[in-house]
Amino acid sequence: MFKIMKIFAKIAVLTGYLSWFFSVFCLADDPFQIVMGDYLPQWQKGYLDLHHISTGRGDAAFIIFPDGTTLLIDAGDISEIRPRTLTARNARLKPDNTKTAGEWIADYIQQFHPDKSAPRLDYALLTHFHEDHMGEIDKTSKPSKLGNFLISGMTEVVETISVHTFIDRAWPDYSLPEPMQTKAFREKMKRSEDFDDKSFMATMEAYWQFLKAHGKKHGMIVQGIKVGSNQQIRLQKQQKAFPSFSVIPIHGNGLAWAGWENSIFSLFDNGKTPGENNLSIGIRIRYGMFDYYTGGDISGNDDYGSPDFSSEEAKVAPVIGPVDVATLNHHGNSDSQSSVYVRTIRPRVWVQQSWSSDHPGDDVLSRIMSNSLYPGRRFLFANNLLEATKNVIGSKVNRVYNATSGHIVVRVFDGGKRYQIIVLNDSDTERKVSAVSGPFNAR
Numbered sequence: 294m295f296k297i298m299k300i301f302a303k304i305a306v307l308t309g310y311l312s313w314f315f316s317v318f319c320l321a322d323d324p325f326q327i328v329m330g331d332y333l334p335q336w337q338k339g340y341l342d343l344h345h346i347s348t349g350r351g352d353a354a355f356i357i358f359p360d361g362t363t364l365l366i367d368a369g370d371i372s373e374i375r376p377r378t379l380t381a382r383n384a385r386l387k388p389d390n391t392k393t394a395g396e397w398i399a400d401y402i403q404q405f406h407p408d409k410s411a412p413r414l415d416y417a418l419l420t421h422f423h424e425d426h427m428g429e430i431d432k433t434s435k436p437s438k439l440g441n442f443l444i445s446g447m448t449e450v451v452e453t454i455s456v457h458t459f460i461d462r463a464w465p466d467y468s469l470p471e472p473m474q475t476k477a478f479r480e481k482m483k484r485s486e487d488f489d490d491k492s493f494m495a496t497m498e499a500y501w502q503f504l505k506a507h508g509k510k511h512g513m514i515v516q517g518i519k520v521g522s523n524q525q526i527r528l529q530k531q532q533k534a535f536p537s538f539s540v541i542p543i544h545g546n547g548l549a550w551a552g553w554e555n556s557i558f559s560l561f562d563n564g565k566t567p568g569e570n571n572l573s574i575g576i577r578i579r580y581g582m583f584d585y586y587t588g589g590d591i592s593g594n595d596d597y598g599s600p601d602f603s604s605e606e607a608k609v610a611p612v613i614g615p616v617d618v619a620t621l622n623h624h625g626n627s628d629s630q631s632s633v634y635v636r637t638i639r640p641r642v643w644v645q646q647s648w649s650s651d652h653p654g655d656d657v658l659s660r661i662m663s664n665s666l667y668p669g670r671r672f673l674f675a676n677n678l679l680e681a682t683k684n685v686i687g688s689k690v691n692r693v694y695n696a697t698s699g700h701i702v703v704r705v706f707d708g709g710k711r712y713q714i715i716v717l718n719d720s721d722t723e724r725k726v727s728a729v730s731g732p733f734n735a736r
């Protein structure tokens with residue numbers, strides 16, 4: 294009996310030592326020791342951090358690559374002069390209206406940038422020319438310090454945080470959906486009675502002046518998207534340290550990568566002009582086993598809501614392939630996330646970058662959560678799920694959403710083997726942790 298007790302005592306001492314050893318040497322540095330209500334532990338070399346910023350006024354994603362190279366995708370700011378911006382149909386400006394959405398995005402980047410003393414962006418990428426992705430010029434817009442033009446959204450961010458390489462879908466000729474820099478087009482848009490046309494042209498004119506001014510005064514390089522090239526967006530600081538990391542533009546400006554070498558195909562028949570949304574840039578980021586896809590506002594369903602097999606989603610899904618995390622195309626509008634697309638890319642985690650009460654369509658929600666389209670548990674995080682949308686979705690909200698508001702951060706570590714999702718409070722400027730999910734194994 295005494296012998297047995299002695300053995301138990303030895304085991305107890307040993308397990309005590311073991312647990313102390315693990316707590317000191319293993320868990321202390323473990324990135325998933327994130328504390329609710331505390332600040333997000335700083336980015337470290339080897340982390341891929343994907344921040345989906347919540348402003349209520351459109352999309353913005355700030356990405357830190359494993360070597361510290363930085364990329365901003367979109368910086369939307371919908372004008373308050375638009376008829377529905379200040380109604381219950383749209384999200385309110387977050388955290389409050391003491392700054393514009395562009396200024397809040399710059400403020401956010403300054404907080405989380407690896408280089409606090411002199412934050413700058415290695416890359417900025419504009420998926421397409423819509424206000425909820427690039428900003429919108431109106432009579433309240435601020436003047437640029439660099440010339441006689443106004444700034445909003447993306448141009449407002451770059452006014453504060455300089456960019457080395459700026460990429461859009463259409464530089465230098467801006468010829469789709471029709472030649473935008475011709476006199477005829479400019480006059481047609483200015484004459485139009487339509488709010489969207491007038492506003493679009495004012496925004497593009499200011500944007501072109503911005504590109505020129507920042508090129509001239511700060512040496513900012515401007516490029517059109519190079520679909521299928523893994524050399525356009527790359528690690529700038531320690532490329533050799535992370536050989537498994539790559540960024541590839543899958544589609545943009547009417548072209549798509551076929552999936553090998555420099556093979557490119559056209560997404561649309563000659564002469565057919567897709568709308569601005571379907572000209573969006575979409576990229577895949579790969580880090581070891583981990584894959585992430587974000588595709589702007591492309592669509593996949595026809596007018597009756599059924600999958601359109603000649604849609605952009607259906608054409609690019611096989612090239613994207615299965616991913617771990619994807620953002621919802623077109624904010625989850627009912628023309629997006631067709632069943633064929635959902636079944637093909639099958640992410641474990643969906644991120645919903647939303648600002649309107651029709652984000653997401655109820656049918657979209659059914660498809661992305663459907664176990665008949667692909668197996669396995671999945672996780673859904675939204676920047677802003679509006680009250681009106683919650684009323685439509687009903688009690689399902691609590692069942693399917695892991696977060697309905699906040700900045701959604703995906704942190705990938707262990708060389709791309711594992712990742713977790715951290716939600717940060719978007720109602721103040723401290724941006725502390727409000728929810729954590731994972732870690733998940735990349736697959």
Ligand SMILES: [Zn+2]
Binds near residue numbers: 425426590623
């Ligand atoms: Zn959009």
